[in-house]
Amino acid sequence: MIIRPLTIIMSTILVLCALTTVASAQPINDNFSNSIPILELDSTNIATLAGATKEPGEPNHAGVQGMTSVWYSWTATQSGLAFVTAIHDGSAWDTGILLAAYVGDSVDALSPVGDNRSLGLPFLLDTMIFRVRAGQNYKIAFGYQNAPNFPPPPATRNFKLSFQPAPDNDDYANPVILTGINCNPSGTTYASTEEPGELNWGDDLVPGSVWYSWTAPYTGYAYLLSDPFDNLDILVYTGPSLVGVGFIARSSHGENISFPVEAGTTYHFSVKMFKKISARNPFGNRSGPFSFSLGQAAIAIEEPFSPSNFIGPTNIAVSVFLDPSNNNVRKVSFYDGSKFLYEADTPPYSFLWKDVLSGVHSLTAVSVGDVTNVSSPVVINVHPANDHFTNRFQLVGSNLSFPASLALATWEPGELYFGNEAVGEICWWTWTAPRSGTLVLSATQGALLNAYTGNDLQNLVRIAGHAVNSFEWEVITRDPVYVPVEAGQSYQISADSYWVMNHDFRIPSFAAPQGEFTISLQMQLPPPNDNFEKRILLNGTAIRVRGSTLGASSQPNEPAHGGIAQGNSIWYSWKAPISGSVSLATNSIVIKTNQELSPYGFPVPWTPTPIDTIVSTFRPDYPVFAVYTGSSLATLTNISSGPLVRFDAVAGQTYQIAVDGNQANPANLQFYLNEVPPAANDNFYLAPSIFGNTQVSGSNLGATTQPGEPASNAGDTSGHSIWWTWRAPYFGVCSIDLWQSDDWRSPITVFVGNLGTLKPVASGHTGGVTFFAIPGVPYHICVGSDNGYTGNIRMNIREYPYHPAPILFGGLTGTGPGKTR
Numbered sequence: 029m030i031i032r033p034l035t036i037i038m039s040t041i042l043v044l045c046a047l048t049t050v051a052s053a054q055p056i057n058d059n060f061s062n063s064i065p066i067l068e069l070d071s072t073n074i075a076t077l078a079g080a081t082k083e084p085g086e087p088n089h090a091g092v093q094g095m096t097s098v099w100y101s102w103t104a105t106q107s108g109l110a111f112v113t114a115i116h117d118g119s120a121w122d123t124g125i126l127l128a129a130y131v132g133d134s135v136d137a138l139s140p141v142g143d144n145r146s147l148g149l150p151f152l153l154d155t156m157i158f159r160v161r162a163g164q165n166y167k168i169a170f171g172y173q174n175a176p177n178f179p180p181p182p183a184t185r186n187f188k189l190s191f192q193p194a195p196d197n198d199d200y201a202n203p204v205i206l207t208g209i210n211c212n213p214s215g216t217t218y219a220s221t222e223e224p225g226e227l228n229w230g231d232d233l234v235p236g237s238v239w240y241s242w243t244a245p246y247t248g249y250a251y252l253l254s255d256p257f258d259n260l261d262i263l264v265y266t267g268p269s270l271v272g273v274g275f276i277a278r279s280s281h282g283e284n285i286s287f288p289v290e291a292g293t294t295y296h297f298s299v300k301m302f303k304k305i306s307a308r309n310p311f312g313n314r315s316g317p318f319s320f321s322l323g324q325a326a327i328a329i330e331e332p333f334s335p336s337n338f339i340g341p342t343n344i345a346v347s348v349f350l351d352p353s354n355n356n357v358r359k360v361s362f363y364d365g366s367k368f369l370y371e372a373d374t375p376p377y378s379f380l381w382k383d384v385l386s387g388v389h390s391l392t393a394v395s396v397g398d399v400t401n402v403s404s405p406v407v408i409n410v411h412p413a414n415d416h417f418t419n420r421f422q423l424v425g426s427n428l429s430f431p432a433s434l435a436l437a438t439w440e441p442g443e444l445y446f447g448n449e450a451v452g453e454i455c456w457w458t459w460t461a462p463r464s465g466t467l468v469l470s471a472t473q474g475a476l477l478n479a480y481t482g483n484d485l486q487n488l489v490r491i492a493g494h495a496v497n498s499f500e501w502e503v504i505t506r507d508p509v510y511v512p513v514e515a516g517q518s519y520q521i522s523a524d525s526y527w528v529m530n531h532d533f534r535i536p537s538f539a540a541p542q543g544e545f546t547i548s549l550q551m552q553l554p555p556p557n558d559n560f561e562k563r564i565l566l567n568g569t570a571i572r573v574r575g576s577t578l579g580a581s582s583q584p585n586e587p588a589h590g591g592i593a594q595g596n597s598i599w600y601s602w603k604a605p606i607s608g609s610v611s612l613a614t615n616s617i618v619i620k621t622n623q624e625l626s627p628y629g630f631p632v633p634w635t636p637t638p639i640d641t642i643v644s645t646f647r648p649d650y651p652v653f654a655v656y657t658g659s660s661l662a663t664l665t666n667i668s669s670g671p672l673v674r675f676d677a678v679a680g681q682t683y684q685i686a687v688d689g690n691q692a693n694p695a696n697l698q699f700y701l702n703e704v705p706p707a708a709n710d711n712f713y714l715a716p717s718i719f720g721n722t723q724v725s726g727s728n729l730g731a732t733t734q735p736g737e738p739a740s741n742a743g744d745t746s747g748h749s750i751w752w753t754w755r756a757p758y759f760g761v762c763s764i765d766l767w768q769s770d771d772w773r774s775p776i777t778v779f780v781g782n783l784g785t786l787k788p789v790a791s792g793h794t795g796g797v798t799f800f801a802i803p804g805v806p807y808h809i810c811v812g813s814d815n816g817y818t819g820n821i822r823m824n825i826r827e828y829p830y831h832p833a834p835i836l837f838g839g840l841t842g843t844g845p846g847k848t849r
Contacts, residue, residue: 053079055098060086060135063099063167070190072115073100075170077181085136089128089169090143096181097126097171104160108194109219110142112156112168115186124181126171127156131164138167159221159235160191192219195238199223200270203239203296210323213240217301217315225270226298229278233261233300234315240297242322244289248351249328251404252297254320256282259302262320264295279320286328286404297322326354326401329393332408340386340410340433346370347378348393348403357397365390385544386412386455387435411436412455417443417485420456420520426463426551433544434475434525442485443522446495450476451525451539458520459549461513464581466552466596466689469521470508473541474500476524479511488520499529503540510689512596513551514581523547552579555598559583560661563599563684569606569703576696577651577689585661589688590652590669597654600685604677608705609730609748609818612653612673612685614697651697654686676732676747677703704730707750712737712783715751715808721826726750728774728811729818736784741812742775742791748813750821756801759830764809765796770819779808801827 055076057064060083066073080096089095104110114125130138142158160166168189172181197204198220206213220236222228244250254260264276264287276295277287281302289295301315330349338344348360360377362369369391370379377395389408395401414421415437423430432455439445439452461467469477478493492511513519530537557564558580566573580596589597604610654669664684668675677683687699708714710731718724733747741749756762766774777791778799786808790799793814801807811821 055080057098057100059083060099060167063101066100066102066168066189070188072186072188075100075185075187076183077170077172077185078183080171080181083135085134087128087130087135087138087140089126089171090145092126092171092173094174095126095171096174097169100168100170101165102168102189103165104162104191106191106193107162107198107221107223108160109192110158110160110166111190111192113188113190114154114170115188116154124173124175124179125154125185126169126173127187128169128171129156129158130167130169132167141166159219161221161223194219194221194236197238197240198236200226200239200273200296200298203241206240206242206322208323209245210321211242212319212321214317214319215240215299216317217299218317220315223270227263227273227275229261229263229300232303234303236315237298237300240299241294242297243294244291245324246291246352248289249286249325249330249349250289250295250323251284251286251325251328252277252279252320252322253284253404254279254282254318258282258318258320259304260318260320261300261302263298263300265298266293266295284404285334286325289324324351325349325404326351326399327360327393327395327403329391329403329406332391332406334404334406335409336406337409337411338384339413341383341413342410344381344384344408345378346381346391346393347376348395350377350395354395354401355398357395359396361394361396363392363394383431384408384410385431385433385435386410386415386437387433387543409436414455414457416440417456417520420458423457423459423521423549425549428549430547431544432471432475432523432547434523434539434541435543437525440485444478444480444485444488444490445476445524446478446490446493449496449499449527451527453525453539454522456520456522457547458518460518461515462551463515465513465554465579466577466581467511467513467519468508468550468552468578469511469548471506471523471541471545471547473545474504474506474526475541475545475547476506476526477509477547478522478524479509480520480522481517482520483518491519493522496526500526500540501529503528503542510578510596512581512689521549554579554581557598557600560586560599560684563601566600566602566685566701567605568701569608571701572698573600573701574696574698575687577687578696580689583661587654587656587661587664587666587686589654589686590671592652592688597686597688600687601682602685602701603682604679604703606677606703606705607679607732608677608703609732610655610673610675610677610701610703612655612699612701613671614651614699651699652688653699654688656684656686657681658684674746706730706732709750709752710734712751712808715753718752718754718825720755720757722754723825724752724823726752726811726821726823727819728813728821731813731818734783738777738779738786738788738810741777741810742793744775744793744812744815746813746815748818749810752809752823754807754809754825755805756803756807756827758803758827760801760827761798761830762801762807762825762827763796763798765824766811766821767795768822768824770821773814774817774819774821775812775814777810777812779810780805781808800830 056062058080075098080098082096112127127144129142130140132138142156144153144156215238217236217238220238222235262279265273266276267273277285279285328349331345331347350357359371359373361371372379387410390405391408392405393403413419434453434455437453437455443454445452471477476494479491480488482488492509525539527536528538528540555576575598577596577598580598652671653673655667655673655675656664658664707726709716712734728748728750731748731750739745775793776797778789778797779786780789781787790797
């Protein structure tokens with residue numbers, strides 16, 4: 029193949045032209061290394077965005093990943109605030125403009141100093157503001173977002189750079205000099221900067237500070253305070269420069285402080301502003317005018333200094349300094365906040381503050397003479413010594429009342445607290461029971477109390493206590509905690525605070541108790557029938573009994589009534605005067621029976637309650653009954669136990685009844701014992717004989733289970749059955765229903781045979797049964813109780829005669845042999 033020279037030349041020219049076109053489409057300052065210097069402030073600069081790219085290593089400006097940019101550089105000649113503003117061209121404004129400022133010499137090692145999100149807003153603005161220091165070179169990126177929902181970038185966009193110089197006292201070396209015994213300077217932090225070497229006291233402060241200096245006229249104490257609404261942070265230093273500066277004191281959020289000064293020493297004051305968070309300013313950046321007060325203090329607390337930290341309760345020595353100009357002082361009074369502590373009327377005006385409880389205390393001194401002067405408050409933090417489990421306080425005695433405080437208490441890993449509204453500010457005590465019984469714990473201001481056994485946080489077993497799962501709207505009074513205790517056993521006692529809600533905003537407002545509260549510990553004497561051997565005798569079939577489990581204990585070898593391992597029980601003994609069904613219950617729960625008990629313990633008329641509204645479960649802390657036979661703890665046989673007890677009593681049999689407080693809940697209680705004799709047809713052999721279609725009524729209240737009686741009646745094993753014997757007049761289908769009974773779901777079974785060999789013919793638990801009946805056969809009908817629910821029985825029996833199908837004999841028809849028509 030022959031290649032013509034002219035073709036080669038033309039192809040080369042076309043390639044070079046294409047490369048030239050591509051190169052010319054990329055802005056000259058597309059890369060960081062080719063940034064264009066900005067030489068004039070407030071002049072219009074043209075940023076060419078068409079063809080701009082993102083080079084390798086370039087950061088995401090303003091946090092946006094998909095973007096392109098061009099670069100500029102600028103060196104600040106003064107410290108202050110720089111403003112970069114994209115100029116609106118009159119068309120619909122797009123939000124794709126990106127502005128960012130950096131310091132650094134390479135694109136992959138830049139430190140950001142600002143962007144057009146730096147005002148704390150979640151969207152991009154057309155202005156970027158950042159603080160600058162004199163002599164520092166800054167790199168400025170002007171970019172645009174490349175995203176599917178953004179239009180292509182404009183070919184060019186104009187912007188300008190403007191500047192606000194910092195206050196004259198922006199640097200440590202150029203402070204505003206204050207003079208005199210008392211002074212009230214003012215100024216502004218707007219456009220202030222943070223110079224190299226300046227101490228940074230936290231991210232909650234706006235960058236930038238201004239400086240003041242003051243030389244103390246004489247030795248003593250100086251006071252310093254500001255308006256709390258200015259949100260100032262004022263730091264006090266000594267030293268000729270920031271290098272090796274000595275920190276003296278700090279006043280934050282308008283805090284009134286005092287600090288020692290020496291005559292002729294110059295003190296430097298750095299003034300910053302705290303960030304103020306709001307919906308419009310979520311990052312809290314703000315600066316502006318302020319004022320503060322400074323001067324020699326006429327009176328100051330010399331000891332302790334502010335802030336001081338102690339472990340309490342503790343004793344604190346307090347002394348004051350009185351300025352020589354504070355003449356004719358007659359007395360000095362001391363206060364903790366507004367609470368009066370002590371009055372000293374002779375020099376050196378000091379005192380020993382005794383038994384200071386944990387919390388944050390604000391100690392002030394007031395001198396009274398020709399004039400009255402008030403010291404700056406001294407903040408004293410007293411941390412509870414029993415904050416940690418291993419440092420719990422030892423309590424001794426059986427009747428104690430002592431002050432406590434949870435202020436500054438903390439939660440340590442492994443500590444238990446109960447309820448969603450418990451705070452976890454926990455303090456600890458330990459106490460050994462001098463004897464068995466019930467310990468009653470209570471506290472003012474509703475403090476949450478809990479009692480445990482165990483010797484470390486990992487093996488604590490909670491015995492009793494408070495649990496809070498609902499919000500409190502005010503400081504409350506809480507019920508005592510009843511703790512069953514055994515002689516010689518050590519118990520760990522904790523106190524915790526709880527949240528009190530704000531009525532307007534429905535959020536936690538503060539933790540209670542606040543400040544000092546009182547804990548009481550009282551050991552109850554045992555009731556007279558605490559021991560099995562001293563049980564109280566009961567007589568009758570309808571008895572109301574009053575008693576108390578307060579102070580009750582569990583004897584050696586005493587059974588766990590109702591499964592309660594560590595109980596506090598009292599004992600009764602009752603001899604059944606008749607055979608019948610016995611119920612034991614308190615008057616605070618619904619009894620599943622067809623009659624209630626009057627206040628005197630006797631049956632009263634009863635209205636049936638719909639079965640789906642009857643209470644069938646009980647709170648886990650209800651009192652528990654346990655019924656036994658036997659004459660000693662070692663020979664007891666359990667008959668029944670639970671918060672509601674039903675059992676069949678045999679005339680002449682003695683039953684031992686234990687009533688357990690169950691988690692030591694009820695201090696005083698009453699319960700009812702009610703025995704109901706069974707109906708005559710409780711006995712299989714005394715069942716009434718009935719015949720044909722009929723209606724009968726009866727009651728299984730007090731009914732018992734007879735020896736030899738089937739263990740199950742339609743699946744129910746609770747007993748309480750009554751009997752009828754029915755015979756059919758002819759062959760047919762018999763239907764029995766209980767729809768008019770107090771409980772139509774009472775189990776019913778039809779048997780044939782004799783007691784001990786009965787065989788079921790039909791059974792049901794849904795209101796009745798049907799079966800095919802044969803005349804002359806005795807059918808034994810057993811109606812039981814629905815899981816112990818007894819009541820009036822109304823039974824309707826109806827038999828439907830059997831009619832066989834017609835038989836055909838040739839042309840004759842009939843309904844039986846010899847029947848024609």
